[in-house]
Amino acid sequence: MLVRSEIDSNLSSGPFGSYELLHEDHDTFLEGRAWAYHLESPPKTALTSPQVLARISQRMNHDLTGYDLPWDRLSPMLGETAERWTSPAPWLDGHPVWTITDWADADARQLLSLMREIFRFSAFDGEFQAGSVSSDDMAKVRRACSILQEAIPHISANTLPLVRLLLMPDTMVPSWHLMQIPESIGIGQTFLRQASDLVIAESILHECLHEKYVQLRLVRGLLASCYTDDSSPGVLLPWTLTQPRKRIFKVNRTLSTLHVYAHLTAFHAAVLETPELVEHHPEASARIRLNYERGAYLSEALSWREISNHLGSDGDHLHKWLESNALAPARKLARDREIGLRPYPTERWSRRELVSA
């Protein structure tokens, strides 16, 4: 039990793990930024669905994080109608999260068309429809959240509440976090209905971690003060060479992706140490290998001088924190349980091929 409790405790505390510290700093940031730019400050208390939608639409319109795109944005008035077309989503106890149950409402359709537009901008040209969320879908999300709470109660409590809106439209896209629609995540209905409870749990954690990183990016010095994506070198993700699209991530995205894979490695390590989740152990053994090999490769890439030069002091600390609190304990557990974990094999490529200027 030692590795599991150590992982859960370490990854849910301190400047990178604690919900409380992050949330407080983030609200201070939002309030100050609204004042500096003469904008209305997003409501701090967002418990009801109108409050949540108002907060999301205001943050969406005001986030100046470099992700602004030139489409019509969400109406700040959207929140006023939200009671008509939302309902509570199954989530962690005591943390209100909302989901959209009636996409036919004109305001809900505004949100749907915005998501469509964002996906189209990202070159996704598949179906993206409203669909309908069934009681089975809700039950599945509830079971997935139970797995997270069972395996990593503290990490879950310090990560999931950062997300306030769970969207489940009818699409083949498995799951997503859109930086343009903050504090919300999505799970496609096809994926939700086909994937196992464990994989849905992993996806929920995965997407919520993206939101956590976006907030960390705003309130911690993760990247060098002069950092821009345009001037950043790129890291090749070698496993994408066999996929339809080769991916090269800039330093910010490399750190963000490590943040996800390191946590997912930790999650599966914790599942493997939870006797109550024994039915999920075979799948967790496979998932930990995949997440570890990618996380370990990205961690190594972030230690290369031409990449690490672009990190800020907090980014450097975050990298080391993930290495020592997520990847290292997972290696220890894997040794004890004789699960082979290794970084993604890159011997066939030179550093020049893995890092682009």
Next chain:
Amino acid sequence: MTETQTSIRIAPISIKGRYFLFAQNPPTVMMVDAATAVVAQLLDQPQSDTSACREKYLGITGRRGVSEEVAGSQFDAAVTALRAAGLTRLTDITPGGNLNPG
């Protein structure tokens, strides 16, 4: 959050010695260390000019046992950071409080 007479706000972050500095002219959001936060507040005082602020800063830090050389470097680094953020109305002030057109 501390608001000074003019238009900057300083707010502490949960990390010790780290602050947000917000300004309206030009709209600015930046993370700063304690030294930069103090320097910005000194520069934000009415009728202040850079050299007088430098003296005040050396006085404040001197009472805390910081050497003049270290404090001087801190002050210069803070002014550079504020200038880089576009807050030249704070940093480029001649004696008498007028903006330096250069």
